[in-house]
Amino acid sequence: MVDPVERRRHLAEAVWRVVRREGLERASVREVAREAGVSMGSLRHYFDDQSELLTFAMRMVIERVEHRVAVLQVPDDPRLAAGRVLAELLPLDPERRAENEVWLAFTARALVDPQLRALRDEAYDLLRNACRRWVRVLLPTGTTEPGVDLETERLFALLDGLAVHAAMRPEQSSAEGLLAVLHHHLDQITASPRPAPEGLL
Amino acid sequence: MVDPVERRRHLAEAVWRVVRREGLERASVREVAREAGVSMGSLRHYFDDQSELLTFAMRMVIERVEHRVAVLQVPDDPRLAAGRVLAELLPLDPERRAENEVWLAFTARALVDPQLRALRDEAYDLLRNACRRWVRVLLPTGTTEPGVDLETERLFALLDGLAVHAAMRPEQSSAEGLLAVLHHHLDQITASPRPAPEGLL
DNA sequence: GCGTTACTAGCACGACTGTGCTAGATACTG
DNA sequence: CAGTATCTAGCACAGTCGTGCTAGTAACGC
Numbered sequence: 059m060v061d062p063v064e065r066r067r068h069l070a071e072a073v074w075r076v077v078r079r080e081g082l083e084r085a086s087v088r089e090v091a092r093e094a095g096v097s098m099g100s101l102r103h104y105f106d107d108q109s110e111l112l113t114f115a116m117r118m119v120i121e122r123v124e125h126r127v128a129v130l131q132v133p134d135d136p137r138l139a140a141g142r143v144l145a146e147l148l149p150l151d152p153e154r155r156a157e158n159e160v161w162l163a164f165t166a167r168a169l170v171d172p173q174l175r176a177l178r179d180e181a182y183d184l185l186r187n188a189c190r191r192w193v194r195v196l197l198p199t200g201t202t203e204p205g206v207d208l209e210t211e212r213l214f215a216l217l218d219g220l221a222v223h224a225a226m227r228p229e230q231s232s233a234e235g236l237l238a239v240l241h242h243h244l245d246q247i248t249a250s251p252r253p254a255p256e257g258l259l
Numbered sequence: 260m261v262d263p264v265e266r267r268r269h270l271a272e273a274v275w276r277v278v279r280r281e282g283l284e285r286a287s288v289r290e291v292a293r294e295a296g297v298s299m300g301s302l303r304h305y306f307d308d309q310s311e312l313l314t315f316a317m318r319m320v321i322e323r324v325e326h327r328v329a330v331l332q333v334p335d336d337p338r339l340a341a342g343r344v345l346a347e348l349l350p351l352d353p354e355r356r357a358e359n360e361v362w363l364a365f366t367a368r369a370l371v372d373p374q375l376r377a378l379r380d381e382a383y384d385l386l387r388n389a390c391r392r393w394v395r396v397l398l399p400t401g402t403t404e405p406g407v408d409l410e411t412e413r414l415f416a417l418l419d420g421l422a423v424h425a426a427m428r429p430e431q432s433s434a435e436g437l438l439a440v441l442h443h444h445l446d447q448i449t450a451s452p453r454p455a456p457e458g459l460l
Numbered sequence: 461g462c463g464t465t466a467c468t469a470g471c472a473c474g475a476c477t478g479t480g481c482t483a484g485a486t487a488c489t490g
Numbered sequence: 491c492a493g494t495a496t497c498t499a500g501c502a503c504a505g506t507c508g509t510g511c512t513a514g515t516a517a518c519g520c
Contacts, residue, residue: 062466081371083284086507097469098509104467108508159370166367169360169426170282178427211424212417212440219420223412226366226379239413246447263496287477298499299479305497309478 066104066114069094073115074160082163085112113173116164119157120181123147137248140192141241147185147217148240149224150233159225189214196248209247216243267305267315270295274316275361283364286313314374317365320358321382324348338449341393342442348386348418349441350425351434360426390415397449410448417444 072094076085087108091101105111127146132139149158168174190210197209220239224231273295277286288309292302306312328347333340350359369375391411395402398410421440425432 079371081368083368084371087509088507099470099511100468102509163367163370165427166364167282167284169364170280170285182427208439208443211421211436212444215420215424215440216413216417217420218423219416219418220412222419222423223416225370226383235412238409239416242409243413288479289477300481300500301498303479307479 062104067118069096069101069104069111070115070118073111074118074156077115077163078156078159082112082167087111109173112164113177115160116174116177119161119164120177122157124184136192136195137244140196140244143188144192144213144217144240144244145237147221148233148236149221150236155224155228158221162222162225185217186210186214189217193247196244213243213247216240263305268319270297270302270305270312271316271319274312275319275357278316278364279357279360283313283368288312310374313365314378316361317375317378320362320365321378323358325385337393337396338445341397341445344389345393345414345418345441345445346438348422349434349437350422351437356425356429359422363423363426386418387411387415390418394448397445414444414448417441 069090072090073085076089076093080089087098087101090111091098094101101111105114123146127143130143130146132142146154149155164174165178168178190206193209193213194206197206216239220231220236224236270291273291274286277290277294281290288299288302291312292299295302302312306315324347328344331344331347333343350356365375366379369379391407394410394414395407398407417440421432421437425437
């Protein structure tokens with residue numbers, strides 16, 4: 059009847075809603091089935107056990123972010139390109155705020171769940187490498203490798219810190235504020251000043 | 260027999276151990292009592308219910324950090340003082356790493372638990388104000404208020420991001436590395452003749 | 461039509477949960 | 491010594507949990 063892949067996504071979105079509303083510890087098989095409007099038996103036809111359901115829901119966060127970055131139109135200018143790509147990782151709109159909150163819940167559990175930890179590490183290596191690439195582009199040519207490492211860790215930590223704060227205090231954390239901090243930081247690590255700003259976001 | 264305050268701290272430390280080892284969702288009354296080597300009934304003599312036990316354990320994280328900062332000997336030089344105080348907030352040794360991991364678990368639950376959220380907000384306002392104070396000292400005199408806001412949010416996010424990364428990837432996050440990033444950042448704030456950007460926050 | 465597969469529904473079991481409760485042990489006051 | 495407050499221990503209840511399991515329904519090839 060319905061595409062089974064789409065059905066799994068539908069169920070994973072029910073996981074997201076439960077996680078945001080009541081926390082990951084309340085994302086039981088029963089609760090998720092109820093949220094999705096199906097029976098436990100039906101849910102378990104698509105996911106063999108709870109672990110598979112949760113890892114799928116977590117992986118979907120990664121895939122959504124990857125997809126958004128992949129289809130991004132990036133300017134030629136390095137500074138502008140860095141701003142655009144890295145801004146995509148900030149929780150600037152409701153969709154990204156949802157992903158961010160869910161991601162936070164899963165990474166917290168990853169501290170004690172080896173299965174989720176593997177997923178988290180995979181995603182964080184991607185993020186770290188992305189930071190490194192943009193740092194390398196922005197820093198003056200000839201910057202030593204330790205210098206690149208330092209700025210990579212700083213940018214990486216800044217992005218995650220902003221995301222964490224945005225999740226915890228959404229009312230204190232506007233999209234404009236997040237972008238202002240990001241662009242200020244990128245300006246400061248860029249050798250040459252940013253060219254004329256471009257409109258959106 | 261034993262000081263009841265000390266007894267509560269002892270039990271809260273059992274909470275910490277369980278949280279670090281198995282996660283906050285496994286910190287049941289039974290499990291904590293077992294970890295502390297007492298019976299459920301005995302534990303419940305000191306804490307009326309689970310909620311009180313957990314909030315006490317979370318509050319103890321805040322108090323430990325506050326105490327460490329309070330007894331700190333700070334140099335007169337502002338730059339050195341900022342480095343010393345802010346370094347105290349990083350997970351540089353096993354004791355602080357433990358606090359950091361536990362804190363992370365509690366803040367994650369605070370996303371869906373109003374009681375813990377109040378505690379978290381209280382602590383984060385303290386941290387933010389601390390960041391603001393040191394930013395104000397380090398930035399050139401005459402920096403506009405939006406400029407202070409911007410640098411405060413940046414420093415605050417950087418500190419939390421470093422702590423989060425340290426908890427998630429302890430093997431990739433040495434004390435030297437954390438300190439290098441912090442001091443590099445403080446140096447750059449101090450050196451920068453910051454023109455006020457358009458930033459609002 | 462029949463048969464096979466995909467899907468849905470939900471019961472049942474054993475394990476674990478928080479908390480109300482009673483009862484025994486220990487320590488201190490008089 | 492007795493009496494009382496403090497502390498410890500653990501049972502009992504009602505609830506939720508994951509998952510194994512059976513049975514019923516819909517869709518499809520033939």
